[in-house]
Amino acid sequence: MEAWYMDESSEDQRLPHRLSPNQPVTREQLQHIGVYYWKLNADIYENDPELQTIREERGYSFMDIITIHPDKLPDYGNKVKMFYEEHLHLDDEIRYILDGSSYFDVRDKDDRWIRLAVSKGDLITLPAGIYHRFTVDETNYTKAMRLFVGEPVWKAYNRPADDFDIRKTYVSSLRSS
Ligand code: KMT
Numbered sequence: 001m002e003a004w005y006m007d008e009s010s011e012d013q014r015l016p017h018r019l020s021p022n023q024p025v026t027r028e029q030l031q032h033i034g035v036y037y038w039k040l041n042a043d044i045y046e047n048d049p050e051l052q053t054i055r056e057e058r059g060y061s062f063m064d065i066i067t068i069h070p071d072k073l074p075d076y077g078n079k080v081k082m083f084y085e086e087h088l089h090l091d092d093e094i095r096y097i098l099d100g101s102s103y104f105d106v107r108d109k110d111d112r113w114i115r116l117a118v119s120k121g122d123l124i125t126l127p128a129g130i131y132h133r134f135t136v137d138e139t140n141y142t143k144a145m146r147l148f149v150g151e152p153v154w155k156a157y158n159r160p161a162d163d164f165d166i167r168k169t170y171v172s173s174l175r176s177s
Pocket residue numbers: 066083095102134142143144146154
């Protein structure tokens with residue numbers, strides 16, 4: 001997985017939006033804002049002991065698979081628009097990319113956008129309460145496993161959602177990290 005600070009341009013959201021020169025973001029910087037990732041072998045996701053261990057250790061009991069592609073996802077255009085609205089969830093967002101590629105954008109401590117370029121084999125976790133968004137890239141195709149602790153809650157709260165307890169908890173966790 002590669003991560004970088006985004007430019008401010010309002011061009012097509014599916015473009016990389018790198019700064020020039022590129023400003024990379026390290027694994028350690030991402031850990032400080034609560035973002036973690038692993039690389040797995042997505043060719044064996046149906047029977048992968050490494051994935052099984054992560055799921056058991058972290059309690060990811062639920063999973064489903066979503067394919068984001070104009071021919072596969074009903075109401076594709078609106079969904080892609082909705083995924084790109086800045087929002088937060090009350091729970092961690094855990095995604096394992098099984099095929100294709102796409103971007104998750106997350107806000108850093110200073111409210112700057114960091115773009116996470118994910119592709120086949122990347123498993124990422126975004127913490128509850130972080131402002132983020134998702135977009136397809138120019139390939140318009142990602143297949144992902146959605147993991148969840150217990151019964152999934154997909155509800156998104158668009159920004160501003162600063163009065164939510166989960167947001168306050170997240171912001172105070174930043175101060176101590
Ligand atoms: C969701 O909840 O459907 C999403 O987060 C969309 C992106 S999954 C690669």
